[in-house]
Amino acid sequence: MTEAPAPREGLLHETRAGYGDTDQSGIVHHAVYLRWLEDARATWLREHGIDFRAMERDERAGFAVWKAEVRYHLPAFFDDRLHVELWVGELGRAKIRFDYRVWREETLLLEASVHLACIDLDRLRARGLPQSVRDALS
Amino acid sequence: MTEAPAPREGLLHETRAGYGDTDQSGIVHHAVYLRWLEDARATWLREHGIDFRAMERDERAGFAVWKAEVRYHLPAFFDDRLHVELWVGELGRAKIRFDYRVWREETLLLEASVHLACIDLDRLRARGLPQSVRDALS
Amino acid sequence: MTEAPAPREGLLHETRAGYGDTDQSGIVHHAVYLRWLEDARATWLREHGIDFRAMERDERAGFAVWKAEVRYHLPAFFDDRLHVELWVGELGRAKIRFDYRVWREETLLLEASVHLACIDLDRLRARGLPQSVRDALS
Amino acid sequence: MTEAPAPREGLLHETRAGYGDTDQSGIVHHAVYLRWLEDARATWLREHGIDFRAMERDERAGFAVWKAEVRYHLPAFFDDRLHVELWVGELGRAKIRFDYRVWREETLLLEASVHLACIDLDRLRARGLPQSVRDALS
Numbered sequence: 001m002t003e004a005p006a007p008r009e010g011l012l013h014e015t016r017a018g019y020g021d022t023d024q025s026g027i028v029h030h031a032v033y034l035r036w037l038e039d040a041r042a043t044w045l046r047e048h049g050i051d052f053r054a055m056e057r058d059e060r061a062g063f064a065v066w067k068a069e070v071r072y073h074l075p076a077f078f079d080d081r082l083h084v085e086l087w088v089g090e091l092g093r094a095k096i097r098f099d100y101r102v103w104r105e106e107t108l109l110l111e112a113s114v115h116l117a118c119i120d121l122d123r124l125r126a127r128g129l130p131q132s133v134r135d136a137l138s
Numbered sequence: 139m140t141e142a143p144a145p146r147e148g149l150l151h152e153t154r155a156g157y158g159d160t161d162q163s164g165i166v167h168h169a170v171y172l173r174w175l176e177d178a179r180a181t182w183l184r185e186h187g188i189d190f191r192a193m194e195r196d197e198r199a200g201f202a203v204w205k206a207e208v209r210y211h212l213p214a215f216f217d218d219r220l221h222v223e224l225w226v227g228e229l230g231r232a233k234i235r236f237d238y239r240v241w242r243e244e245t246l247l248l249e250a251s252v253h254l255a256c257i258d259l260d261r262l263r264a265r266g267l268p269q270s271v272r273d274a275l276s
Numbered sequence: 277m278t279e280a281p282a283p284r285e286g287l288l289h290e291t292r293a294g295y296g297d298t299d300q301s302g303i304v305h306h307a308v309y310l311r312w313l314e315d316a317r318a319t320w321l322r323e324h325g326i327d328f329r330a331m332e333r334d335e336r337a338g339f340a341v342w343k344a345e346v347r348y349h350l351p352a353f354f355d356d357r358l359h360v361e362l363w364v365g366e367l368g369r370a371k372i373r374f375d376y377r378v379w380r381e382e383t384l385l386l387e388a389s390v391h392l393a394c395i396d397l398d399r400l401r402a403r404g405l406p407q408s409v410r411d412a413l414s
Numbered sequence: 415m416t417e418a419p420a421p422r423e424g425l426l427h428e429t430r431a432g433y434g435d436t437d438q439s440g441i442v443h444h445a446v447y448l449r450w451l452e453d454a455r456a457t458w459l460r461e462h463g464i465d466f467r468a469m470e471r472d473e474r475a476g477f478a479v480w481k482a483e484v485r486y487h488l489p490a491f492f493d494d495r496l497h498v499e500l501w502v503g504e505l506g507r508a509k510i511r512f513d514y515r516v517w518r519e520e521t522l523l524l525e526a527s528v529h530l531a532c533i534d535l536d537r538l539r540a541r542g543l544p545q546s547v548r549d550a551l552s
Contacts, residue, residue: 018315020169022162024216025470025535029158030479031452034445039294042355053355056439065444068484075478075538078162079318079329121439124489156453163332163397168341169314172307177432180493191493194301202351203306208344213400217456217467259301262351296443300436300492307434354438 010087011047013040017080027075034068037100037114040084044098048136060121061130063096067115074109076102082109091137094118094128148225149185151178155218165213172206175238175252178222182236186274198259199268201234205253212247214240220247229275232256232266286363287323289316293356303351310344313376313390316360320374324412336397337406339372343391350385352378358385367413370394370404424501425461427454431494441489448482451514451528454498458512462550474535475544477510481529488523490516496523505551508532508542 015036023029045052056062076082082104089099095117102110120127153174161167183190194200214220220242227237233255240248258265291312299305321328332338352358358380365375371393378386396403429450437443459466470476490496496518503513509531516524534541 016315016318018311019318020161020167020311020314023158024160024162024164025476025478026162027478027538030482031158031445031448034448035294035296038296038445039292042292042295046355053353062439064439064441064486064489066486068444068482068486070482072478072480072482077329079322124441154453154456156449157456158449158452163338163340165340165400168344169307169310172310173432173434176307176434177430180430180433184493191491200301202301202303202348204348206306206344206346206348210340210342210344213340215467217460262303296437296445298438299434300438300440302438305434 010085011040011044013043013084013086015039015082015084017076017078017082019078022078027077028080030070030072033070033072033102033110033112034114036082036084036102037086037098037112040086040100041098041114044086045136050132050136055130055132056121059130061127062119062121063116064119064124065114066095066117068112070110070112072110074107076104076109080104088137089113094126096129096133148223149178149182151181151222151224153177153220153222155214155216155220157216160216165215166218168208168210171208171210171240171248171250172252174220174222174240175224175236175250178224178238179236179252182224183274188270188274193268193270194259197268199265200257200259201254202257202262203252204233204255206250208248208250210248212245214242214247218242226275227251232264234267234271286361287316287320289319289360289362291315291358291360293352293354293358295354298354303353304356306346306348309346309348309378309386309388310390312358312360312378313362313374313388316362316376317374317390320362321412326408326412331406331408332397335406337403338395338397339392340395340400341390342371342393344388346386346388348386350383352380352385356380364413365389370402372405372409424499425454425458427457427498427500429453429496429498431490431492431496433492436492441491442494444484444486447484447486447516447524447526448528450496450498450516451500451512451526454500454514455512455528458500459550464546464550469544469546470535473544475541476533476535477530478533478538479528480509480531482526484524484526486524488521490518490523494518502551503527508540510543510547 017028021028021032085101090097097115100112118129155166159166159170223239228235235253238250256267293304297304297308361377366373373391376388394405431442435442435446499515504511511529514526532543
């Protein structure tokens with residue numbers, strides 16, 4: 001979980017809250033954000049030249065979420081235009097942690113950390129990060 | 139789409155509307171029902187002795203929805219206990235249509251038809267229904 | 277349901293298939309499209325100058341889906357960039373039907389019609405379309 | 415987050431993994447669990463005699479998630495029958511923390527903590543827990 005305020009330097013993935021993302025309390029449902037963080041991760045991979053579909057298909061390497069921490073500061077509403085800020089918080093041999101902030105204009109709505117482990121998709125077992133990911137990160 | 143009122147003779151799958159199934163209009167979101175119909179289908183397969191996981195893994199046969207028609211009569215609300223009634227409406231060599239009614243007690247909320255085609259999961263192409271499914275249906 | 281092929285003249289709403297939009301058959305789950313059609317509808321309202329949030333809050337008028345028909349022609353895959361084409365298929369005093377096509381580049385993936393009824397959100401009962409919607413449509 | 419192993423003493427809410435709960439890696443998507451934890455919470459409230467719908471409607475009191483921590487130990491698969499174990503981890507004047515474990519038979523799949531704040535639904539602002547909830551907990 002990020003503690004210190006930081007300038008927006010990472011990737012900014014744009015999304016918009018749909019009607020079906022809300023629940024009857026009138027705000028975006030808390031589970032929806034995990035999907036948005038994931039979409040931001042896909043954008044990050046794409047923009048770093050990593051072909052995740054090929055990685056899964058050819059190398060049989062995927063990512064499994066093994067830990068997620070989310071701090072909900074303020075609600076998002078239907079039709080809000082939002083930005084997901086994303087950066088690599090920690091990088092190991094087989095693990096990677098992405099840190100996130102979700103913004104509506106200048107308002108911070110949410111902070112999160114999602115811890116991923118690289119897995120062999122056929123055996124659902126841990127393995128090292130593919131070289132293509134390492135290259136993109138250095 | 140079913141037109142005539144019919145007695146409840148098919149399988150009755152029970153479900154309950156969750157908080158996250160609602161949207162800000164205060165009712166269950168219309169896309170959620172497709173998931174419930176799918177859950178009812180899984181229950182139907184299980185109760186007919188069809189091991190769908192084995193079918194996908196060993197025979198590489200799966201189902202693809204190629205058409206869906208839904209009539210929403212009355213809304214469902216958070217925490218409603220509901221029953222999905224399900225029966226085979228039509229059966230072909232490679233296709234199967236399931237018909238549905240969703241009930242809250244004696245109140246009919248929804249009618250639907252979901253048309254499935256049997257597909258080869260490796261090539262995403264049409265194929266005949268597996269013998270195990272045919273046997274269960276006769 | 278649209279029958280005749282037509283040029284793309286309506287609004288084109290862009291979306292992208294997320295990882296969580298897929299299921300274990302490796303394609304986008306069929307219920308996800310209803311959410312995308314809804315997002316396209318929100319874009320359409322916004323671009324026609326209709327403030328749907330204000331309409332719900334001030335006029336207490338909302339839309340309820342009373343019928344949906346979907347034809348799935350070809351699957352969408354993770355990370356696909358898609359366009360939802362949308363136009364008003366039919367307009368009544370209290371009802372409106374939107375027709376849709378979902379495209380990946382030049383490939384037609386899906387056709388759908390979603391029938392909406394205007395409802396009074398406090399009583400969940402039918403009412404006429406708000407004047408703001410009528411004006412936007414004429 | 416729970417650290418010590420504990421006997422299953424809390425409420426056990428049963429659920430089943432649907433096809434649409436999986437993603438293309440072949441396991442249940444990580445965001446789905448937040449929905450299951452929420453469903454377990456609804457069961458807990460119901461079994462403690464708390465009418466959440468009345469609480470929202472009459473007292474205009476609701477719960478907002480302000481923090482969630484999830485540890486994913488092992489994956490769940492389509493059609494798995496699962497149990498969500500749930501207990502109150504901490505209770506404050508306006509806040510309540512629920513702790514969870516998700517089991518498939520004797521196998522622990524997931525541990526989580528979800529921190530809720532009681533809010534005034536009209537003003538989306540913090541307020542004390544309703545007396546009905548306090549009574550149920552003592």
